[in-house]
Amino acid sequence: MxxxxxxxxxxxxxxxxxxxxxxxxxxxxxxxxGEKSLIQGIKIAERFAEHGIAALSxxxxxxxxxxxxxxxGHQPNREKKS
Numbered sequence: 001m002x003x004x005x006x007x008x009x010x011x012x013x014x015x016x017x018x019x020x021x022x023x024x025x026x027x028x029x030x031x032x033x034g035e036k037s038l039i040q041g042i043k044i045a046e047r048f049a050e051h052g053i054a055a056l057s058x059x060x061x062x063x064x065x066x067x068x069x070x071x072x073g074h075q076p077n078r079e080k081k082s
Contacts, residue, residue, distance in 0.1 A: 001046060018046050 004017040 001021060002019040004019075006015045006017070008014050
């Protein structure tokens, strides 16, 4: 497998791409929705690429809202309860 990592600052989104070796014309890109994913994005991309699946549908709200907040360095305002 050939791997490419995407970063918010350089590419505008965070994710991983996996391309199978052997001259296949397919690749899988997994767009990450945050750093607290249960399964690593690269593992998801590998499994889809091994089975020849070339596309994934990702919720834009889930994928991009946490990334934008993290990229700009903003954290949600959390009031302390006394």
